[in-house]
Every structure is written in C-alpha cells, then in structure tokens.
Amino acid sequence: MNISLGDIPLRTILIVDDDAIVRRYLEAQLSRLGCRLAFAEDGVEAMVRIEEDRPDLVLLDIVMPGLDGFEVCRRIKGSLATQHIPVIHFTSLGQEAKERSFEAGADDFLNKPLNIVELRSRVRSHLLIQSLQEELKANQGMHRAWRWEEQPKARILAVIADIDLREWVVDKLRTQGHDVLWADSLRACLDSMGQGLPDLMVIDHQLPDGAAGDFVGHLRNFAKSRDLPVLMLCSREAMERKQVGGDAGPMDYLVVPTNGTEMRVRVDVLLREGRLLAGRSADRIGLERDLLVDPPTGAYSEAFLEAHLTLVQGWLAKAHQPLSLLGAGCYQQVAxxxxxxxxxxxxxxxxxxxxxxxxxxxRVADRTFVLLLPGTDAKGLEERIQALYKSGFTGTLAGLPVPPGASAGTVLRGLAQVLQKGQGSTAIL
Incomplete structure (x- = not known):
C-alpha cells in the first residue's frame, strides 16, 4: 500500500515560554520528531493558541508574566474541550513547584536545564498514549461492552544492585499498591522473566554484569518483550553524557536520587502506555481474542466462549433444553x-x-473463569454452586440461566454484572 506524508496528520506541539532562547532551543531539539511546532510567549497567548490550534501536546513553562503555567494548566484541564491535551510543565523551581504542578492537573514535569534524552522520551510517550487512546475510542464499537474484573495491580520487576536504592524503590512501589519482585543482576533478571514478563521493569542503568541499555536493546528484538515498558534509573552525569542507552519502545528515565512523587508519575505514565500497547496488540494480532485455548491453563478462551455460546443456544433451543453459565472469580490474595x-x-x-x-x-480474564453448562436449569445451577463451595472452592461463584433468544453479548454482560455482586449470586435476565 502506498502511503504519502499527506495521508498522515502531523501532531502539533505548542511550546509556551517567555524566553526566546528557550523557544529556539526546543525548536531545534524537537524538529526531528516530525511534529508541527507552534509557539506562545506567555499564558494569554497560549490560551489563544490552544483555542485556535487544538494542539496535541503542550510544553509549558511555569514562571511567566501574566498567567503563569499553573493557571494555564488549570484552564486547559478545566475545560471539556481541552482537558484531554497532555501538559508537560518545565521549570527551574524546586520540589514545591512539582507538587503544585500535579495539583494543577499537569501530566508530566521536566527540570530546567532541559535534558534532551528526557525531553524526547516524555514527548514521545505522551503523544503515543494520546494516539493509542484515540485509536481505542474509534474502535470501541468493535470491543465487548462488559468487564469481568477490575484492573489488577501492576506487576513490576525492579532490577537494582545497590541494596539501599533497591529497598527504597521496592518499598515505594509496594506502597503505591503494585506487586513487586526484584533482582540484583541481569542474570537474575533473566531468570525472573523466564517465569513471566512483568508489566513494567525498573532497572538501574549500570549493573554488575552489564549495561542496562544494551540489555533493553536486546529485549526489543523479540515480539514478546518489544513493548515491555522500562523505567531506567541513572545518575545526572550519565544522562548528560547520554550513556543510558537508546529510546526504542516504551521507555523513560529517572535521575536518582529522587523522590516518591516523581517515580509515581513515571511509573503511572509507562503503565498506561504499556496497557494501551498490550490491548492494541491483542486486537490486531489476535494474541488474546483469536486463540481458542488459553495456553497457561488449558481452558478454552473468551473467543471460544463467545462463538460457542451462540451455537449451543441454537442447538439447545431446538431440543427444548436449558442452558446456564457459571462465573468463577479466583480472587485469592497471593504473594x-x-x-x-x-x-x-x-x-x-x-x-x-x-x-x-x-x-x-x-478463561475470560486474568482471574475469572466461566463454565458453560448445557442441560442445567436454575435449580441445577444452584446445586452446582453449593457443590463447588462444599468441595473447597474459595473464590467467588455466580450463576446465570440463559434465556432463549438472548444474544451472547447480553448474556455475558449480565453474567459479568452478577459476578461483581459477590459470592453465590444468581440472576435471571
């Protein structure tokens, strides 16, 4: 298929700073990203530009005459028409400014003097997240309209040799509610990843058995780990010398020592990007939706359930036989x-x-199964639920007799709602 540049809409970045030297520097550094650059000298002009141009991202200085960056950000995020636009604050002010920045609704924060590696990484991340969200919204009619379970907590692997830094990172991540494992070398990291990929890897840029940048570059050569989000910890000196590796895939950098707020923001952004990429790959490549069997458990997949449910309904309706579904939520706390x-x-x-x-x-989600029970009516469904509990099942069970003629989508949506109500629930559509 022939694609011309005219077929691809340019992304617009609005750069807002009262210093002409900073504007020229940002223009020089961002011109290679293939984006249209717009400029404003102060907050008032920025609001006019935002109203007229509807940029895809705003790089916003904080200290400016008239409207400062905090107020501009509040106005952007306070309007339904512009609240989706990512805002990256940058300033030479200290920690208090960062806290005020996130209170105003900023999506990210950069310190002055700006580091080119951090700058390009943050801009690319937020533009990609916005693009993936737009794609998901455009295709949402193709996706199922039910959710089996809440988003599980993120699985994070921290690869850090220094004991003090590792303990601090692991503690902060667990405090934020994440499920965290750690490794102290690249070899130990590989051993851990052999048991399953994490949702995010936090890795020190230099480890006893090699450079993290080369290691991450190696991971990008494989389809399974190509889109693994990586947060690389490094010193300010390494950042300035650009010794931290490439920027392929979802990747960001955090200069250490740092504080919990900055790490939380970096982790949240990368996890959001990773989840969007994972969902996109599953829909386009068929990693989840097109398989008939779930490889880890040997159960049938959600795609099988959706297709088979419709067929079974037709067969049983002709034979005047009942059909029930039994949802099983395996929500046990694990280490x-x-x-x-x-x-x-x-x-x-x-x-x-x-x-x-x-x-x-x-298997229809990370922790949820559905049993397809042809020939089982409402009474038989209650008996199956009680029998499973008596035999030692410790999760949540919920049942739904399937009415004749109901669509697969309606039935599965109803079962998901019943399952969310709790243990032993049953419902009639």
Missing part, C-alpha cells in the same frame, strides 16, 4: 505474580475436574 500464575493453573484444574460431558471451562 506475587508467579504465585498468581500457579493459583490460576490450580483453579483451572479444580474447576475442570467437576465438568460433565458436553460442558466447557473458559
């Missing part, structure tokens, strides 16, 4: 994501052991 994977496999085996002829077990 880490490796234990969570083992728990899923055990749960699948437990639920499969009780299946009868013609029944099927499907």
């Amino acid at each position: 880490g994501w490796l234990e969570a994977k083992e728990h899923m496999v055990r749960s699948a085996r437990f639920l499969s052991a009780g299946l009868r002829q013609g029944e099927a077990l499907c």
Whole structure:
C-alpha cells in the first residue's frame, strides 16, 4: 500500500515560554520528531493558541508574566474541550513547584536545564498514549461492552544492585499498591522473566554484569518483550553524557536520587502506555481474542466462549433444553505474580475436574473463569454452586440461566454484572 506524508496528520506541539532562547532551543531539539511546532510567549497567548490550534501536546513553562503555567494548566484541564491535551510543565523551581504542578492537573514535569534524552522520551510517550487512546475510542464499537474484573495491580520487576536504592524503590512501589519482585543482576533478571514478563521493569542503568541499555536493546528484538515498558534509573552525569542507552519502545528515565512523587508519575505514565500497547496488540494480532485455548491453563478462551455460546443456544433451543453459565472469580490474595500464575493453573484444574460431558471451562480474564453448562436449569445451577463451595472452592461463584433468544453479548454482560455482586449470586435476565 502506498502511503504519502499527506495521508498522515502531523501532531502539533505548542511550546509556551517567555524566553526566546528557550523557544529556539526546543525548536531545534524537537524538529526531528516530525511534529508541527507552534509557539506562545506567555499564558494569554497560549490560551489563544490552544483555542485556535487544538494542539496535541503542550510544553509549558511555569514562571511567566501574566498567567503563569499553573493557571494555564488549570484552564486547559478545566475545560471539556481541552482537558484531554497532555501538559508537560518545565521549570527551574524546586520540589514545591512539582507538587503544585500535579495539583494543577499537569501530566508530566521536566527540570530546567532541559535534558534532551528526557525531553524526547516524555514527548514521545505522551503523544503515543494520546494516539493509542484515540485509536481505542474509534474502535470501541468493535470491543465487548462488559468487564469481568477490575484492573489488577501492576506487576513490576525492579532490577537494582545497590541494596539501599533497591529497598527504597521496592518499598515505594509496594506502597503505591503494585506487586513487586526484584533482582540484583541481569542474570537474575533473566531468570525472573523466564517465569513471566512483568508489566513494567525498573532497572538501574549500570549493573554488575552489564549495561542496562544494551540489555533493553536486546529485549526489543523479540515480539514478546518489544513493548515491555522500562523505567531506567541513572545518575545526572550519565544522562548528560547520554550513556543510558537508546529510546526504542516504551521507555523513560529517572535521575536518582529522587523522590516518591516523581517515580509515581513515571511509573503511572509507562503503565498506561504499556496497557494501551498490550490491548492494541491483542486486537490486531489476535494474541488474546483469536486463540481458542488459553495456553497457561488449558481452558478454552473468551473467543471460544463467545462463538460457542451462540451455537449451543441454537442447538439447545431446538431440543427444548436449558442452558446456564457459571462465573468463577479466583480472587485469592497471593504473594506475587508467579504465585498468581500457579493459583490460576490450580483453579483451572479444580474447576475442570467437576465438568460433565458436553460442558466447557473458559478463561475470560486474568482471574475469572466461566463454565458453560448445557442441560442445567436454575435449580441445577444452584446445586452446582453449593457443590463447588462444599468441595473447597474459595473464590467467588455466580450463576446465570440463559434465556432463549438472548444474544451472547447480553448474556455475558449480565453474567459479568452478577459476578461483581459477590459470592453465590444468581440472576435471571
């Protein structure tokens, strides 16, 4: 397919700074990103530009005459028409300014003097996130309209040799609610990743057995780890000398020592980018939606359930036989994501052991299964729920007798809602 540059809309970055030297510097550094650059000298002009141009990203100085950067950001985020535009503050002010920046609604923060590696990484990340969100919104009619479970906490692997820094990072990440494992070398990192990829890797730029930049570059050569989000910890000197490696894939940098607020923002941005990329890959490549069997557990997939449910409804309707669905939520607290994977496999085996002829077990989310039970009516469904609890199942069970003629989407949406209500629930559509 022939694609011309005219087919690809240019992204617009609005640069707002009262210093002409800073504006020229940013123009020189960002001109290679292939974006249209617009400029404003103060907050008042910035608001006019935003109203007229609707930029895709705003790079905003804080200290300016008239409207300062805090107020401009509040106005951008306070309007329904512009609140989606990412705002990156930059200033030479200290920690208090950063706190005020995020209170005003800023999406990110850069310190002056600006570092080119950080600058380009942050700009690319926010433009990509915005593009992925737009794509998801445009295609949302193609996606299912139900959610089986809440977004699970992120799985993070911290690869840091220094004990004090590692303990500080792990503690901060766990305080933020994440599931964290750690490694003290690249070899230990590989051993851990062999048990499953994390949602994010936080890695020191220099480790006893090699440079993290080369290691991350190696990971980008494989489809499975190509889009793994990476937060690289480095010294200010390494950043200034550009010794931290390339910027392929979702990647950002954090100068240490740092504070918890900056790390939280870096982690949140990378996790958001990683989730959007993962969802995009699943829909386009079919990693999740097109497989008929879930490889880790051996259960059928959600794609199988959606297709098979419609077929089974037709067969049973002709034979005047009932059909029920039983949702099983395996929400047990575990010590880490490796234990969570083992728990899923055990749960699948437990639920499969009780299946009868013609029944099927499907995995529909990280921690949720659905049992397809042809020939089972409402009374039989209640008996199956009680039997599973008596046999030792410790998760959440919820059932739904399937009414004749109901669409697969309506049935699955109803079951998801019943499952969210809690243990032992049943419902009639």
